[in-house]
Amino acid sequence: MSSSLLRIGSTSCSYKKSKLLSIPLYQTVSMSESPLVLVHRPPNLNFMDELLSRNYRILNTHTSSDPLPVFLSRQASSVRAFVNIALLKIDADLLSHLPSLQLIVCTSVGTNHVDLAECKRRGIAVTNAGEAFSEDVADFAVGLLISVLRRIPAADRYVRSGNWAKSGDFQLGIKLSGKRVGILGLGSIGSLIAKRLEPFGCIISYNSTSQKQRIPYLYYPDVLSLAANNDVVVLSCALNDQTHHIVNREVMEALGKNGVIINVGRGGLIDEKEMVKCLVEGVIGGAGLDVFEKEPGVPEELFGLDNVVLSPHAAMETPGSLDNIALLVLANLKAFFSDQPLISPVRLD
Amino acid sequence: MSSSLLRIGSTSCSYKKSKLLSIPLYQTVSMSESPLVLVHRPPNLNFMDELLSRNYRILNTHTSSDPLPVFLSRQASSVRAFVNIALLKIDADLLSHLPSLQLIVCTSVGTNHVDLAECKRRGIAVTNAGEAFSEDVADFAVGLLISVLRRIPAADRYVRSGNWAKSGDFQLGIKLSGKRVGILGLGSIGSLIAKRLEPFGCIISYNSTSQKQRIPYLYYPDVLSLAANNDVVVLSCALNDQTHHIVNREVMEALGKNGVIINVGRGGLIDEKEMVKCLVEGVIGGAGLDVFEKEPGVPEELFGLDNVVLSPHAAMETPGSLDNIALLVLANLKAFFSDQPLISPVRLD
Numbered sequence: 001m002s003s004s005l006l007r008i009g010s011t012s013c014s015y016k017k018s019k020l021l022s023i024p025l026y027q028t029v030s031m032s033e034s035p036l037v038l039v040h041r042p043p044n045l046n047f048m049d050e051l052l053s054r055n056y057r058i059l060n061t062h063t064s065s066d067p068l069p070v071f072l073s074r075q076a077s078s079v080r081a082f083v084n085i086a087l088l089k090i091d092a093d094l095l096s097h098l099p100s101l102q103l104i105v106c107t108s109v110g111t112n113h114v115d116l117a118e119c120k121r122r123g124i125a126v127t128n129a130g131e132a133f134s135e136d137v138a139d140f141a142v143g144l145l146i147s148v149l150r151r152i153p154a155a156d157r158y159v160r161s162g163n164w165a166k167s168g169d170f171q172l173g174i175k176l177s178g179k180r181v182g183i184l185g186l187g188s189i190g191s192l193i194a195k196r197l198e199p200f201g202c203i204i205s206y207n208s209t210s211q212k213q214r215i216p217y218l219y220y221p222d223v224l225s226l227a228a229n230n231d232v233v234v235l236s237c238a239l240n241d242q243t244h245h246i247v248n249r250e251v252m253e254a255l256g257k258n259g260v261i262i263n264v265g266r267g268g269l270i271d272e273k274e275m276v277k278c279l280v281e282g283v284i285g286g287a288g289l290d291v292f293e294k295e296p297g298v299p300e301e302l303f304g305l306d307n308v309v310l311s312p313h314a315a316m317e318t319p320g321s322l323d324n325i326a327l328l329v330l331a332n333l334k335a336f337f338s339d340q341p342l343i344s345p346v347r348l349d
Numbered sequence: 350m351s352s353s354l355l356r357i358g359s360t361s362c363s364y365k366k367s368k369l370l371s372i373p374l375y376q377t378v379s380m381s382e383s384p385l386v387l388v389h390r391p392p393n394l395n396f397m398d399e400l401l402s403r404n405y406r407i408l409n410t411h412t413s414s415d416p417l418p419v420f421l422s423r424q425a426s427s428v429r430a431f432v433n434i435a436l437l438k439i440d441a442d443l444l445s446h447l448p449s450l451q452l453i454v455c456t457s458v459g460t461n462h463v464d465l466a467e468c469k470r471r472g473i474a475v476t477n478a479g480e481a482f483s484e485d486v487a488d489f490a491v492g493l494l495i496s497v498l499r500r501i502p503a504a505d506r507y508v509r510s511g512n513w514a515k516s517g518d519f520q521l522g523i524k525l526s527g528k529r530v531g532i533l534g535l536g537s538i539g540s541l542i543a544k545r546l547e548p549f550g551c552i553i554s555y556n557s558t559s560q561k562q563r564i565p566y567l568y569y570p571d572v573l574s575l576a577a578n579n580d581v582v583v584l585s586c587a588l589n590d591q592t593h594h595i596v597n598r599e600v601m602e603a604l605g606k607n608g609v610i611i612n613v614g615r616g617g618l619i620d621e622k623e624m625v626k627c628l629v630e631g632v633i634g635g636a637g638l639d640v641f642e643k644e645p646g647v648p649e650e651l652f653g654l655d656n657v658v659l660s661p662h663a664a665m666e667t668p669g670s671l672d673n674i675a676l677l678v679l680a681n682l683k684a685f686f687s688d689q690p691l692i693s694p695v696r697l698d
Contacts, residue, residue: 044518135526139549143495150492150667152658153502159659160652164645168661169393175667177484195548200488296513303509309501310508312517318499318524 031057035337036078038098041085048085048326055330056081072097081105081336083329084114092118103336105329109133109189109316110266111346112239120348127332130344131188132324133316138192140315141234141264144288145181145197147309148260149174154306171306174258174285177201182230184223184246185237185265186212193234205230208237223247228254232262239266247271252278258285264315267293276301279308290315380406384686385427387447390434397434397675404679405430421446430454430685432678433463441467452685456674458482458538458665459615460695461588469697476681479693480537481673482665487541489664490583490613493637494530494546496658497609498523503655520655523607523634526550531579533572533595534586534614535561542583554579557586572596577603581611588615598623598632607634613664616642625650628657639664 037056041048052058059079064071072079072094081103084090090104092115104114104126111128119126147153150173158170178201183190186206194204194217205218207226212219220226223246227233233255237243247261247270255261261284263270272293278284279302286307292298295313302308331343386405390397401407408428413420421428421443430452433439439453441464453463453475460477468475496502499522507519527550532539535555543553543566554567556575561568569575572595576582582604586592596610596619604610610633612619621642627633628651635656641647644662651657680692 135550136524139495139525140499140501140522143492143499143501146488146492147496147501147505150489150663152489152492152496152660153505155660155663156496156502156658157506159647159661162652164647164661168645170661170663170666172666172668173489173663175485175670176488199544199548201484296517298508298513303511309505311501311504312508312513312519314499314504314519314522317519317521319521321524 035080036076037333038072038076038079038082039085040083040088045085047322048083048329051326051330052083056333069094069097081333083107083333087113090114095119095122095124103127103333105332106346107325107329109137110238112266112268116346116348125336125342126346126348127342127344128346129316129325130328132328132344133321134188134192136318136321137189137236137264137315138196140290140311141189141193141236141262141288142196144264144290144309144311144315145232145234145260145262146176148262148286148288148307149176149179151306153309178203179232180205180230181232181234182206182220182226183217183234183236184208184226184269185235186215186217187236187238189264190234190236193236202232223251224254227251227259230255231258232260235261235263235265235269237265237269239268244268245271247275249274249278249283252284255284257282260284260286260288262288264290267291267295272299279305384429385425386682387421387425387428387431388434389431389437394434396671397432397678400675400679401432405682418443418446430682432456432682436462439463444468444471444473452476452682454678454681455695456678458486459587461615461617465695465697474685474691475695475697476691476693477695478665478674479677481677481693482670483537483541485667485670486538486585486613486664487545489639489660490538490542490585490611490637491545493613493639493658493660493664494581494583494609494611495525497611497635497637497656498525498528500655502658527552528581529554529579530581530583531555531569531575532566532583532585533557533575533618534584535564535566536585536587538613539583539585542585551581572600573603576600576608579604580607581609584610584612584614584618586614586618588617593617594620596620596624598627601627601633604633606631609633609635609637611637613639616640616644621648628654 034056036059037052038059039052040061043062059075061068061071076098078100079098080100082098082101083105085107087108090113095101095118101124104124106114106128109129111126114126116126155170158164180203181197183194183206186208197204205220207220207223220229276299279287288309290311291313298310302310328343335342383405385408386401387408388401389410392411408424410417410420425447427449428447429449431450432454434456436457439462444450444467450473453473455463455477458478460475463475465475504519507513529552530546532543532555535557546553554569556569556572569578625648628636637658639660640662647659651659677692684691
């Protein structure tokens with residue numbers, strides 16, 4: 001499985017450290033009394049195994065060759081918590097094999113792969129990665145934007161191919177300073193992107209579920225006006241029924257032929273088929289894409305385009321983040337089983 | 350010739366606009382009385398031709414197939430100003446063919462390709478691109494840094510090759526937020542790089558010819574201590590006798606195996622042969638290089654490395670910058686021939 005499916009945290013992030021540190025992680029418990037915790041993870045990502053098994057009885061899905069529903073039916077009836085170190089789809093059917101489940105701990109920020117309505121109905125709590133990845137994703141979004149405008153991967157290809165020495169005529173890039181950047185979703189990640197782009201002289205505006213108080217940026221009430229009034233649109237909102245394909249052909253036409261889309265949210269935020277057409281036909285100017293609708297599948301029409309920069313859902317991934325997300329996962333488990341407030345709960349309504 | 354040899358400006362840059370606008374650019378002059386201006390430019394870069402010939406009698410080197418010294422000897426004896434829209438080396442020998450020369454207008458920031466000592470001896474004034482490119486170069490430097498740390502061009506290659514769908518295991522990048530960044534040369538460009546990196550949570554320090562007043566960043570008195578105390582070293586200083594190969598093996602060893610070099614100055618600032626060895630041997634962690642010692646030549650050993658990002662001396666190039674540099678060139682010519690102070694003079698001592 002892909003490490004890119006992992007949604008991991010960030011060691012130097014200051015995310016609720018005081019909260020985390022107030023919870024003793026290495027309690028002495030009788031292991032026979034300890035809750036049974038189900039773990040689903042890519043086979044190569046064992047960084048949490050030791051910490052988890054020091055504190056809980058662990059049932060690891062990848063130790064069995066049985067189909068998952070069979071495995072769960074046979075062994076998971078007493079599982080109380082489920083740590084999902086990937087984007088495994090957790091639907092009502094899968095949940096039906098976990099009758100004792102009380103908590104789902106996701107290592108991703110987005111939880112569109114979890115049936116939250118069913119969780120609410122069953123009274124299952126859900127946690128996510130909170131703000132643990134926000135810095136890394138914001139850094140990457142800015143990197144993608146400069147890479148698209150200034151054609152950095154294209155420049156790199158050009159030099160490596162030997163074409164600089166041969167032909168010497170590299171197409172100029174586009175200036176970033178002064179660009180109007182519209183951010184769709186001004187949450188933790190979107191706010192950090194805005195903060196980073198300010199000293200570039202970018203003019204920031206945003207669209208969000210509602211206008212925010214004490215935010216100096218111009219608010220657009222819908223994505224169409226956001227696109228029409230900006231040179232760049234950055235997608236950093238959650239994927240849900242309201243935001244699915246929120247960037248459609250009409251929005252891209254409003255953004256225009258020099259407009260650029262940066263997507264560090266989810267692939268489903270954009271009508272990908274239309275986006276490919278818009279890029280090929282020059283309806284929009286370029287795109288920096290970390291996420292896609294059918295990952296790891298990427299439309300092959302994009303592979304030949306110099307005005308796109310492609311990335312394998314890697315915006316939040318840095319090696320240092322593994323320790324941080326492990327700490328957050330454990331802290332959520334500890335909090336739950338100590339009847340303390342969860343560290344990074346997901347709202348279920 | 351290469352457009353990448355062009356050193357161009359930036360339209361939205363606010364560089365001394367008030368000064369520029371105070372000088373009338375389109376004076377009515379008798380063309381027969383107008384000074385003869387020599388222009389050397391890549392054949393495809395004709396964006397200044399119209400403006401220049403509307404104001405001056407122009408002698409364009411690319412209109413002749415004669416070797417340059419022959420051409421100059423035959424036609425350039427009365428040339429008073431020389432506009433160098435490239436990095437043509439202007440040495441004492443070439444200057445000897447221009448007995449009436451009073452002014453050299455360079456469209457680059459760096460003037461290491463001009464024999465400034467000979468210009469001083471002859472009383473020839475020199476101008477450069479001033480701060481016209483600073484924003485674009487600073488933007489690009491930050492883009493290179495994120496690209497190296499977060500492996501953006503490597504990610505792009507990985508997706509385009511189809512490897513994400515095939516193998517799915519992309520190597521994690523390195524976090525930018527919180528990195529210690531040492532800037533060598535805290536002039537116009539270096540200061541803008543620092544300003545841009547602050548909201549990433551980077552800890553900025555610098556080395557410069559002297560410690561600057563009212564600058565909040567830590568000063569290191571030499572490049573060795575700068576390298577030893579930082580995760581990243583950014584080169585944004587001029588190339589001259591004092592800075593040639595200022596980044597040598599010892600400096601790279603001090604920077605260390607996780608250290609990254611970003612060079613948006615000149616190739617000659619680094620001992621390139623040693624840098625290649627250090628990158629191959631893992632003495633340093635990575636590099637983002639817009640400039641090289643023997644451009645457009647790039648050491649082929651770099652082409653196979655994933656921890657370097659290569660660019661064809663394109664940091665200051667955006668299409669909008671052409672108008673701006675044309676304006677600056679004309680303003681310098683007008684100022685000179687009106688006995689006004691030059692807009693962007695180069696100090697000759």
